[in-house]
Amino acid sequence: MNTLFPFGFPLATEFYLFFYILTLVIHVVFMNYVFAGTAYLVWAHLFTGGPALRRDQGPMALVLKDWMPFAVSAAITAGVAPLLFIQILYQQEFYTANLLLFHRWMSILPVLIVGFYLIYLMRSDFMARRSGFWRRVVVVGAFLCFAFTAYSWTENHLLSIQSDSFWGRFYGEKRMVFFAPELIPRLALWLAGSIPTMVVMVSWQLWYSQRRGCEIPSRDIERSAHLALGGLALALVAGIVYGVFAGSPIRRYFFGWMTWLYFLLAVAGVGLQAYAWLQQRQETALDVRYLIGASLGALVTIAGMTVVREAVRLGEMVHRGARDVAQFYPLHEKAFGVGGFLVFLIFFVVMIGMLAWCVILVRKGVRPDQPTTQG
Amino acid sequence: MSLPYYPINDFDPAMKGMVIGGLGIFHVFLAQFAIGGGMLMCYFQWLAQTGRSALARRFLDSYFAWLILLSFVVGALTGVAMWFTSIQVGARTIGLMIDEFHWLWATEWAFFCVEVVSGYAFYRYGRFLADRSRMILLVLYSVAAWGSLFWINGILSWQLTPDGWLKDHNVWSGFFNPSFWPSLLFRTITSMTVAGLIACIVINTMRDLDRERRRELINRASHFLGPMILLLPLGVWYLMSIPADSREWVMGGSAAMTMFAAIAGGCTLIVGLYALIGLIGQKLYIDGLTATVLCFLAFVASGGGEFVREGTRKPYTVRMELFSNSITEREVAELRRTGSVTNDPYPMRDSGQYPNDQVRLGAKVYRFQCSVCHTVTGANSVVFLAQTWTTPQKQMNIAKLQHTKPFMPPFSGNAAELEGLVQWLSWEAAGRPMSWSETTQDRTAYLRIGSWINEAGTQSAQNLGLMRVDREGQ
Ligand code: HEM
Numbered sequence: 001m002n003t004l005f006p007f008g009f010p011l012a013t014e015f016y017l018f019f020y021i022l023t024l025v026i027h028v029v030f031m032n033y034v035f036a037g038t039a040y041l042v043w044a045h046l047f048t049g050g051p052a053l054r055r056d057q058g059p060m061a062l063v064l065k066d067w068m069p070f071a072v073s074a075a076i077t078a079g080v081a082p083l084l085f086i087q088i089l090y091q092q093e094f095y096t097a098n099l100l101l102f103h104r105w106m107s108i109l110p111v112l113i114v115g116f117y118l119i120y121l122m123r124s125d126f127m128a129r130r131s132g133f134w135r136r137v138v139v140v141g142a143f144l145c146f147a148f149t150a151y152s153w154t155e156n157h158l159l160s161i162q163s164d165s166f167w168g169r170f171y172g173e174k175r176m177v178f179f180a181p182e183l184i185p186r187l188a189l190w191l192a193g194s195i196p197t198m199v200v201m202v203s204w205q206l207w208y209s210q211r212r213g214c215e216i217p218s219r220d221i222e223r224s225a226h227l228a229l230g231g232l233a234l235a236l237v238a239g240i241v242y243g244v245f246a247g248s249p250i251r252r253y254f255f256g257w258m259t260w261l262y263f264l265l266a267v268a269g270v271g272l273q274a275y276a277w278l279q280q281r282q283e284t285a286l287d288v289r290y291l292i293g294a295s296l297g298a299l300v301t302i303a304g305m306t307v308v309r310e311a312v313r314l315g316e317m318v319h320r321g322a323r324d325v326a327q328f329y330p331l332h333e334k335a336f337g338v339g340g341f342l343v344f345l346i347f348f349v350v351m352i353g354m355l356a357w358c359v360i361l362v363r364k365g366v367r368p369d370q371p372t373t374q375g
Numbered sequence: 376m377s378l379p380y381y382p383i384n385d386f387d388p389a390m391k392g393m394v395i396g397g398l399g400i401f402h403v404f405l406a407q408f409a410i411g412g413g414m415l416m417c418y419f420q421w422l423a424q425t426g427r428s429a430l431a432r433r434f435l436d437s438y439f440a441w442l443i444l445l446s447f448v449v450g451a452l453t454g455v456a457m458w459f460t461s462i463q464v465g466a467r468t469i470g471l472m473i474d475e476f477h478w479l480w481a482t483e484w485a486f487f488c489v490e491v492v493s494g495y496a497f498y499r500y501g502r503f504l505a506d507r508s509r510m511i512l513l514v515l516y517s518v519a520a521w522g523s524l525f526w527i528n529g530i531l532s533w534q535l536t537p538d539g540w541l542k543d544h545n546v547w548s549g550f551f552n553p554s555f556w557p558s559l560l561f562r563t564i565t566s567m568t569v570a571g572l573i574a575c576i577v578i579n580t581m582r583d584l585d586r587e588r589r590r591e592l593i594n595r596a597s598h599f600l601g602p603m604i605l606l607l608p609l610g611v612w613y614l615m616s617i618p619a620d621s622r623e624w625v626m627g628g629s630a631a632m633t634m635f636a637a638i639a640g641g642c643t644l645i646v647g648l649y650a651l652i653g654l655i656g657q658k659l660y661i662d663g664l665t666a667t668v669l670c671f672l673a674f675v676a677s678g679g680g681e682f683v684r685e686g687t688r689k690p691y692t693v694r695m696e697l698f699s700n701s702i703t704e705r706e707v708a709e710l711r712r713t714g715s716v717t718n719d720p721y722p723m724r725d726s727g728q729y730p731n732d733q734v735r736l737g738a739k740v741y742r743f744q745c746s747v748c749h750t751v752t753g754a755n756s757v758v759f760l761a762q763t764w765t766t767p768q769k770q771m772n773i774a775k776l777q778h779t780k781p782f783m784p785p786f787s788g789n790a791a792e793l794e795g796l797v798q799w800l801s802w803e804a805a806g807r808p809m810s811w812s813e814t815t816q817d818r819t820a821y822l823r824i825g826s827w828i829n830e831a832g833t834q835s836a837q838n839l840g841l842m843r844v845d846r847e848g849q
Contacts, residue, residue, distance in 0.1 A: 069447075069495075070495050070499075073447055073451065073491050073495065074491070076451055076452065076455065077451070077484075077487060077488055077491050079455075080455065080484055080487070081481070081484055083455075083458070084473065084477055084480055084481060084484070085477075087469075087470065087473045087477075088473060088474065088477060091470050091473070091474075092379050092381075095381060095462050095466040095469075095470065096381060096382060096466075098459065098462050098463070098466075099381055099382045099383075099384060099462070099463060099466065100382055102384050102463070105459070106456070106459055106460070106463070109452050109453075109455060109456040109459065112452055113448060113449060113452050116448045116452070117448060120444065120448075164720050165720075167382065167720070167721075168720045168721055168722060171382040171721045171722070171724070172721070172722040172723075172724060172726070174724050174725075331474075334474065335474050335477065338474070338475055338476070338477070338478070338546055339478070339545065339546040339547065340476070340477075340478030340479050340482070340546045341478045343478065343479070343482055344478040344479075344481045344482045344485070347482045347485045347486070348481075348482075348485050350485075351485040351486070351488055351489055354489045354492075354493070354515055354519070355488065355489060355492050357511070357515065358489075358492050358493050358496045358512060358515065359496075361496070361504065361508045361511060361512060362496050362499075362500045362504070362508075364508070365500065365503060365504040365505060365508045366500055366503045366504070367503070
């Protein structure tokens with residue numbers, strides 16, 4: 001295909017691909033907060049840095065603990081939207097992978113419930129009275145639950161692009177666990193890539209308290225910048241390892257006609273983030289200009305990589321002889337014909353209004369001097 | 376033909392319907408709590424800000440913490456779980472629902488986003504806000520929660536009564552279907568009931584209030600149980616709106632369905648009488664244990680209701696459109712010609728356990744056509760049900776499956792497949808002996824089976840008008 005993504009497909013396919021990517025990006029943003037955020041909490045609790053540092057009591061850890069329940073809700077809610085579109089775009093592939101993994105797949109739900117409650121438990125008065133050991137157990141447990149969920153999505157994704165004959169063998173052998181060499185590097189790429197997104201989101205939250213008069217120690221600002229830079233570096237390494245394990249066809253999609261621009265954008269986004277954090281590192285207060293730079297960079301990187309990820313999927317399905325992409329077109333066409341889109345658009349706008357209203361009410365109603373962390 | 380084949384998992388000894396029904400009970404109950412809870416909190420906020428009840432605000436904050444902890448976590452995730460389970464039980468059904476209604480589902484999702492954000496804003500900042508802002512957040516929350524019921528109710532009720540949609544395939548004909556309004560109102564009132572009962576439990580946990588004050592709060596909360604009186608006419612309206620054959624199963628035609636419906640009705644009656652006479656009429660106090668028992672009865676009632684809802688659709692998952700075993704009526708004739716599992720790419724698991732190819736083929740046919748409603752030896756065991764039948768009896772009753780029982784779809788395979796199924800049933804009933812002789816040379820049997828299949832027709836019993844209720848309707 002020698003047009004830029006998502007063009008070059010029939011209109012209906014382009015349309016659903018666009019919505020899929022858009023909503024998946026939103027999911028990825030919140031998922032990054034949860035995934036990297038709980039990973040950071042694990043680190044901060046296991047390596048507190050002694051009484052001098054107390055990472056587990058640092059501004060970043062406190063903000064993360066405070067907002068994690070909402071972030072998990074947001075990640076899950078935001079996950080439902082791409083879940084809807086994936087069922088239109090790749091219905092049979094997605095369902096088949098779900099069915100093949102069976103209990104393995106279904107287990108992400110109880111695991112997520114446990115992870116969610118561990119997050120609430122982590123913040124409770126009850127936990128505050130326990131010893132450090134138990135606090136660490138809870139934090140590690142919560143992270144493992146979310147990491148398991150991320151692992152499962154990657155596993156399901158990779159299984160969904162296998163060929164029919166592979167699926168048949170997998171089923172016949174009563175397997176319930178799928179493994180591919182690129183699975184771990186791919187997951188590592190997700191985790192490492194989550195770190196800079198999480199740091200910039202937390203930094204905005206800290207910036208907000210800074211604006212309300214709460215001083216953020218410059219040591220912590222520097223540490224955030226280092227964390228983000230470290231995350232970017234790790235993501236680059238993981239990306240290279242992934243490229244090696246995934247083999248040459250996959251590498252080709254990165255530079256293919258469909259995606260070269262997105263890939264370049266993603267790389268440029270990494271550059272922008274790195275630049276912003278290098279600058280921010282030297283400042284004594286969080287600077288809104290650098291935060292905007294880092295956020296833009298992160299968004300461009302995520303969006304670019306999400307498109308490349310889609311091109312890899314489309315290319316891989318053809319490459320493995322799994323499916324001809326054209327066989328999906330009539331299905332998309334049919335879905336495109338059903339009504340309700342206008343109603344959705346109207347309510348979507350109403351939703352944005354309502355969400356804005358909630359935010360305004362809270363911002364107007366809560367005085368700056370009120371402590372708003374929830375016990 | 377582009378019939379999608381999916382790998383089919385074995386849920387033995389549970390029936391697939393039991394799995395989805397069992398999960399559905401929890402999810403529906405929690406969702407009802409979220410919906411009714413929003414309304415109840417608006418009511419208490421109103422009581423507080425108009426000075427009608429000094430205690431209302433105290434109650435609100437403890438109630439909301441419960442709501443968040445239960446409904447935001449388990450409620451939301453069991454919702455996703457319902458979706459994933461539906462894929463496990465009938466991928467083609469959920470696929471069809473997505474294809475037809477994805478924009479309405481997306482609309483429901485927009486409401487859900489509002490529910491999460493307004494709910495979380497209230498949970499976190501409600502204590503600091505003025506009454507007016509609190510009320511707005513609660514109203515947004517309630518509208519959003521009820522709105523998601525509104526949308527999902529249209530999609531779910533369409534499965535049983537798609538009437539107008541069958542003719543024009545228009546989203547709105549499907550959405551505003553005959554059972555839409557009765558089931559929406561019914562569910563709204565059960566949501567209020569659940570919220571009121573849980574309020575009684577929560578009030579009992581507020582130990583720092585004396586009994587008299589708790590009684591005052593309970594009397595207020597019990598106002599939410601009053602509308603239960605409408606459940607009876609709404610239930611009748613609902614029953615009148617569903618197809619006559621489905622109604623007949625609930626009202627005696629199918630023992631299991633009738634029993635579930637009776638349990639649901641009985642539990643509702645007990646809760647309703649207690650609420651109307653005791654709590655509203657005599658303004659009685661209700662202790663934590665009694666409130667919990669009533670709540671449990673409401674749980675059982677909504678559970679019974681869910682089973683009935685899942686059960687009365689048989690043999691369809693989308694009435695007149697898609698059979699429970701993921702075959703459409705239009706495909707039956709073709710599958711009878713080509714064989715229903717000829718193109719099924721998924722091999723039998725442990726395929727060496729079968730004594731010969733014919734039995735193996737039969738097991739595959741069972742997996743594709745029957746396993747969605749039956750198990751081999753567990754609940755609704757097909758082997759058990761047919762064990763006393765003679766071979767010709769099996770051949771004929773399965774060939775004429777929709778005539779044997781109207782809640783089964785027509786048999787959709789060829790004569791060789793049917794004979795394989797019969798041999799597999801007999802082999803299973805005989806205790807799976809090591810050797811079993813094939814009957815593939817029995818030409819007369821094949822001819823006989825073929826003509827029975829032809830006689831049966833390719834349509835469901837409902838479409839063939841085989842049932843008493845159909846004839847009465849004419
Ligand atoms: C908070 C826990 C969660 C985490 C950490 C998480 C993580 C991830 C990751 C790492 C991926 C990318 C997989 C890959 O490309 O290899 C992904 C994809 C996805 N996630 Fe999540 N996820 C979470 C919860 C959810 C939930 C609850 C839903 C659904 C309601 C969801 C919906 C999706 C969808 C639809 C995709 C795209 C899958 C594909 O294209 O194959 N996620 N998630």
